Amino acid sequence: MKSRIHNFKQLLLLVNIFFLFSSFVNAQEKTLSQKIEELKKEINHLNGYQKLRLLDSLCFITRDKIEFKYDSIIKATIDYAIDIDSFDIANRHAARLVWSYTNRLGRPNEGKAFFEDFDAKKLPVTNNALLARFYLNGGDSYYFSEEVEKAIDIYNIASEYASKEGDSILYGISKKYIADAYTRIGKLAAASKMLQEVEAIYLKTKDTIRLVNTKSSRADLYSMSGFYNEAKVERNEVVKLAKAINYESGIISALLNAAIDNSFTENKSEALHNLNSALDYAQNSVEVKDRYEPQILNKLLQEYSILDSLEKATQILKKIQANPERYTKGYFEDAYNKSLGYYYLAKKEYSKSLEYAKKHYDFQIKNRSVEQKKSAHTLLYKVYQQMGNSKSALYHYEQATVINDSLMAIKRSNALSYYQTLYETEKRDAKIARKESEIEILNHENRDKQRWIIFGGLSLLAIFTIIYLSRIRKFEHKKQKLQNKFSQNLINAQENERGRIARELHDSVGQKLMLLSKSMKYVGDENTKTLAKDTLEEVRSISRGLHPSNLERLGLTESIKVLVYNINATTDLFFSEDIENIDGTVSKNVELHVYRIIQETLSNIVRHSEAKAVKIKIKKPKGEIDITVSDNGKGFDFQTKYKDMSLGLKTLKERAKIIGAKLYFDSQDNNGTIMQLNIPI
Structure with a gap:
């Protein structure tokens, strides 16, 4: 009985604490609402710079708060500043609104539209630093609206104003943003050169925070080139530097990007470790929590779903759905749809998975990001495959493969x-x-x-x-x-x-x-x-085209004969062959490359040579294997072809290098072609 009374008292205490906390939160909200209303009443009775000063204060206390109509308040402040010829103040607030739309609210298209309208006014702003900030934020609105080349033009204008002001920090920021944009569109050489210039500026000014951001951009550049190990080294250094100065945003950004790299390299355990570390930092920081937590949670939901960790995935989903306005709308809506596609796929609820996968696909098909288009096709392929829709699965698989080959190139x-x-x-x-x-x-x-x-x-x-x-x-x-x-x-x-x-x-x-x-x-x-x-x-x-299974079942010699037989059966070519048994003379890896070289050579003859007859000869003199493939086709000018080598010829040469072989071509116009391959045993 005493135990029950004690438990009841504890429950009563918790209820009281809850009501006290709720009252405190409501009181804070009420106090802020009251303060805003009081300011509005006072503003209505004032004019001139006194009114502008209070409008400025109102903008500050409602900053980024949609519920208090922040964008309407800041627009009214800008209009009033222009009315009383306070153009510098109008420009400062315009820059802040563009930044809020783009970087805080996740609505870059609205930021871009407002930037263009304000820029068209051509106000006589005298402060070059304010103009530099305005164009920096305007460039961001184009960058995040996937108009990256236009963003570069705007960033260049920002750098010119920063240079006029003599502000090396602003100049460095604008150049760093240009480097990021160059990286985004694949101009890595230009990006690398510009990052060196920016790093020199921040080393000279001893600006560690911006140096950290610049190093992060260098890591992104490595990732874009496929140098994931170099990117990892750079990101580790970024985290170390950021921790030394307690720069939480730098730490979280580096960990999040490292997790994205881990996904590309199929290192799921390290990806989860980096994501959870980033989440810990984000949740313990009031300043950056809203900026990073939605992105991290949606990425965690996707990774746990892919790994079939449904219990953890469900826990993450509950956190996301507890704040839908912040975590599932605007900037984060597509990431949420993609994550739900994988979540319901893991739960075997395929109709729901398909619904969200299609939303992700519809969004990304309009996007210029090739990687994200591949991601959308891959998800749909997996869903259709599980649903037994082979035709649709094959279509999206082929599309993802084409994009992947393009990305590799x-x-x-x-x-x-x-x-x-x-x-x-x-x-x-x-x-x-x-x-x-x-x-x-x-x-x-x-x-x-x-x-x-x-x-x-x-x-x-x-x-x-x-x-x-x-x-x-x-x-x-x-x-x-x-x-x-x-x-x-x-x-x-x-x-x-x-x-x-x-x-x-x-x-x-x-x-x-x-x-x-x-x-x-x-x-x-x-x-x-x-x-x-x-x-x-x-x-x-x-499947046979992707990987020659005959090699494991029949051996190299018979596989080559089967290849010749199949081409002979499906084309008008006349084949003559003199093939010695070369099974077991080289490693399995070398056998695969030899088979691919012969396969590519015969494929080129079928597609391009217009030949009537083909001869393939394979001999095994002491210490080497000699392979000769010749045709009586139209041939080509090898010297001209060599200068502008096709992808097929390059692949043949690279495969020959891998196995330490020597590859020769003898061809002239209208005189056939001979390919010789000498492989050391």
Whole structure:
């Protein structure tokens, strides 16, 4: 009995505390509402600068609060400031409203529209720093509305005003924003060069916070190039620097972007660790919580759903839905739809999953972000696959694959461009260093030793020339090695991905189609049975194209013969072959590349050569394998073709390099083509 009374008293105490807390919150809200109403009444009885001063205060206390009609209040303040010729104040509030729309409320299109209307007024603003801020925020509105190239133009105007003001901080911010925009549209060389300039500014001004942000941009640049390890090193340094100065926004941003990189590299455990760390920092910071928490929670919901951690995913979803206006609308609506698509997919509620996946797709199809379009197609592919809609699943899978191949090509191009920039920078720095050394020598020697100066100068010039040439040779060698390694890793990753997708098609879609075909046999629906068999054969054909399963079952020699037989059966080409058994002479990895080289060569003959006959010869002399494929087609001018090498020829050369083989082509116009491949055993 005493225990029950005690429990009842505790419950009563908790209820009282709850009501007291509610009263306190309501009192605070009421006090703020009262203060706003009092200010409005006072403003109505004033004129001139006194009225403008109170309007300024009203803007401050209602800042970003939609419920108090902040945007209407700040617009009224701007109009009144213009009426009494306070153009600088009008410009300051206009810049703040554009920032609020874009960065706080997640409505960049409204920010852009207001920016354009205000900019068209061409007010005689005298403060260059205010103008720089206005154009910086205007550039942001274009950047987040996916008009990145227009954003660059606006950021450049901001940098001009910052330069006129002599404000190195504002100048650095504008240049950093331009670098971010260059990174967004793939101009990584220009972005890298500009980030170096910005870092020099912040090191000189000892501005650690902005230096952290600039380093974060460099990490993003690495990610765009596919250099995820380099990005990780840079982000770790960013977190370390940000922690040293207690810069919470910098820490959270670095952890969040690291988690996004982890998703690309399929490192789910590290992605969850980084996301939960970011969430801890966000929830313990009043200043940045609203800015980052919605994005982190939606990303966590997606990751837990993908990992089938439904209990944790449901907990995260409850947190999100507790504040729908903030976490599921505006800027975060698409992330919420995507996360729900994965959540209901994990729960096997496929109709709901499809509903949200389509919303995500409809939004991203209008977006310029290629990565997000791939993401939308991938989600729909997974949903349709689970629903048994093979046709739609295959369509979205193919679209995602095409985009992925395009992204890989872009990243490879970006990487080469980035290395070229590094080379040019090092060459320029070496030249500057040499000139400065020569000037220093000339300034400190006296006239009596002029002959020794000339002799010494020539000696130094010769030494520097030798060092310079040596460094260039080393750098060229290093760059070539890096390019080769990148290309080889790209091809290996592509083969691994093809193998994985081929297995998934065979084990998942193929098995279901086989089951469907067998089921139709008993149902008696011949049309559906025929359709299922045809679709199954198509899936198997795609699977075989993605990964040659014959290699494991038949061995390299028989696989090549089957390849020749299939092409012979489906084309008008006449094949003659002289193929020795080469099974077991090289590793499985080398066998795969040899098969791909022959497959690509025969494919090129079928598509381009207009040949009537093809001869394939495979011999195994001592210590090597010699492969020759020749045709009597139209050939091509190899010297011209080599200068502007196609992707197919580049891939053949890269595969040959991977296995340490030598690849030769002998071709002339109207005189056929011979491909020779010599593989060391």
